[in-house]
Amino acid sequence: MxxxxxxxxxxxxxxxxxxxxxxxxxxQVRGAEPLDAFQQGIRDIIGPVRTIVDxxxxxxxxxxxxIVHYSELEEENERLAKELAEVRGEVLxxxxxxxxxxxxxxxxxxxxxxxxxxxxxxxxxxxxxFGSHLVEIDKGSDDGLxxxxxxxxxxxxxxxxxxxxxxxxxxxxxTHPDFSVGVRLVESQDEGLAKGTGGYExxxxxxxxxxxxxxxxxxxxxxxxxxxxxADIPVGKVTDPDNFAEYExxxxxxxxxxxxxxxxxxVVMGSKENx
Amino acid sequence: xxxxxxxxxVLVTAALLQATIFSEFRFLGASxxxxxxxxxxxxxxxxxxxxxxxxxxxxxxQDALTGAPFGxxxxxxxxxxxxxxxxxxxxxxxxxxxxxxxxVLAVIIGTSLAGFTGLLFGQTAITNVxxxxxxxxxGLTTAIVAAPINKSIQWSLSMSNPGVVExxxxxx
Numbered sequence: 001m002x003x004x005x006x007x008x009x010x011x012x013x014x015x016x017x018x019x020x021x022x023x024x025x026x027x028q029v030r031g032a033e034p035l036d037a038f039q040q041g042i043r044d045i046i047g048p049v050r051t052i053v054d055x056x057x058x059x060x061x062x063x064x065x066x067i068v069h070y071s072e073l074e075e076e077n078e079r080l081a082k083e084l085a086e087v088r089g090e091v092l093x094x095x096x097x098x099x100x101x102x103x104x105x106x107x108x109x110x111x112x113x114x115x116x117x118x119x120x121x122x123x124x125x126x127x128x129x130f131g132s133h134l135v136e137i138d139k140g141s142d143d144g145l146x147x148x149x150x151x152x153x154x155x156x157x158x159x160x161x162x163x164x165x166x167x168x169x170x171x172x173x174x175t176h177p178d179f180s181v182g183v184r185l186v187e188s189q190d191e192g193l194a195k196g197t198g199g200y201e202x203x204x205x206x207x208x209x210x211x212x213x214x215x216x217x218x219x220x221x222x223x224x225x226x227x228x229x230x231a232d233i234p235v236g237k238v239t240d241p242d243n244f245a246e247y248e249x250x251x252x253x254x255x256x257x258x259x260x261x262x263x264x265x266x267v268v269m270g271s272k273e274n275x
Numbered sequence: 276x277x278x279x280x281x282x283x284x285v286l287v288t289a290a291l292l293q294a295t296i297f298s299e300f301r302f303l304g305a306s307x308x309x310x311x312x313x314x315x316x317x318x319x320x321x322x323x324x325x326x327x328x329x330x331x332x333x334x335x336x337q338d339a340l341t342g343a344p345f346g347x348x349x350x351x352x353x354x355x356x357x358x359x360x361x362x363x364x365x366x367x368x369x370x371x372x373x374x375x376x377x378x379v380l381a382v383i384i385g386t387s388l389a390g391f392t393g394l395l396f397g398q399t400a401i402t403n404v405x406x407x408x409x410x411x412x413x414g415l416t417t418a419i420v421a422a423p424i425n426k427s428i429q430w431s432l433s434m435s436n437p438g439v440v441e442x443x444x445x446x447x
Binding site for chain 2: 013014017018020021022023024025026027028029035038039042043046049050053054057061064068124125126127128129130131132133162163170176177178198
């Protein structure tokens with residue numbers, strides 16, 4: 001009988017390792033806290049090294065970014081120039097819109113500016129190649145941050161904290177398919193659950209009445225209540241109200257905050273009234 | 276220094292490189308897969324058993340860095356190391372270009388399989404086309420940095436390689 005080849009000899013080892021991997025996977029998916037803590041421990045050990053390397057390679061990163069994203073920057077420049085021209089042309093109607101928005105926000109007494117926040121810098125995407133719709137920020141549990149906190153910019157909702165380590169955290173952006181938030185339409189006062197699509201927009205599929213008349217450009221804000229997000233944070237505006245839906249209504253929402261090229265964000269610690 | 280200690284040093288260094296420099300410098304949104312690279316090279320140089328075990332621990336580090344549940348990458352890394360080792364045994368051609376292409380393919384396959392496993396477990400929010408595109412870019416960028424890492428894997432295994440056997444013929 002011929003001796004077994006190397007691949008055959010390794011079968012028991014491979015089977016044991018795969019069984020161990022499946023066990024770990026099952027335990028962690030079911031929420032085994034020691035495994036989460038162990039993972040966080042590894043990231044916390046590596047965290048300071050990452051910070052040092054990040055700071056020391058900052059100038060080189062800028063050069064690299066300039067080289068790699070040159071065409072994108074050119075395109076963005078063109079797009080911004082176009083947008084600026086449009087904005088200049090429509091300045092009067094914009095002012096009218098702003099007045100309307102202020103009046104509407106005033107009507108529902110939005111305390112958006114009263115939220116207690118922590119300013120955080122965007123570090124980039126987390127390690128790995130498939131961290132889509134995720135960004136990493138330079139604040140963590142040492143700064144009082146915890147899982148699930150809302151992340152905003154001056155324009156509105158950006159996402160929520162997903163993975164909080166001591167010095168860093170990962171933000172799941174509002175466009176991520178796993179992201180959902182309770183929202184309210186300002187004019188119709190309908191409430192529902194808006195979800196990320198994996199694209200550039202959000203969709204409101206549950207909760208809104210089929211017969212509710214919703215205007216295009218209607219402002220959408222967080223509904224608060226049992227939601228983990230404080231109420232009245234601007235989310236965006238309706239781009240497609242799907243007014244003629246007969247069975248299921250899908251309302252498309254354009255986010256108020258631009259999620260591309262973010263540099264700084266605010267993590268909402270809670271409203272000042274509550275603290 | 277034993278092979279285990281050397282392997283540990285290589286793994287920790289690879290994890291640090293993955294989490295720092297190779298996360299910062301991305302090309303078209305994709306970064307080199309250093310922990311996958313050390314797994315492939317460990318399978319190639321160290322054989323199926325060593326590759327599988329090395330890949331298992333590399334994958335745990337990868338899980339911790341990316342925030343994926345423990346075991347997700349191990350479903351791909353360990354079998355891949357065994358596969359690479361098995362192919363290496365059967366390889367007739369031994370030109371460097373063949374090794375280079377083999378390495379790129381192994382990393383592309385490993386990265387895409389890890390991505391698809393992530394999709395299956397709801398850990399990845401990415402389209403299939405983008406996943407494959409990123410895997411190809413990751414495979415190519417990983418190949419660029421493979422040479423120095425190959426040396427370090429050879430160094431980590433040098434204790435376990437058999438030395439030169441000297442044959443002595445007794446004098447009559």
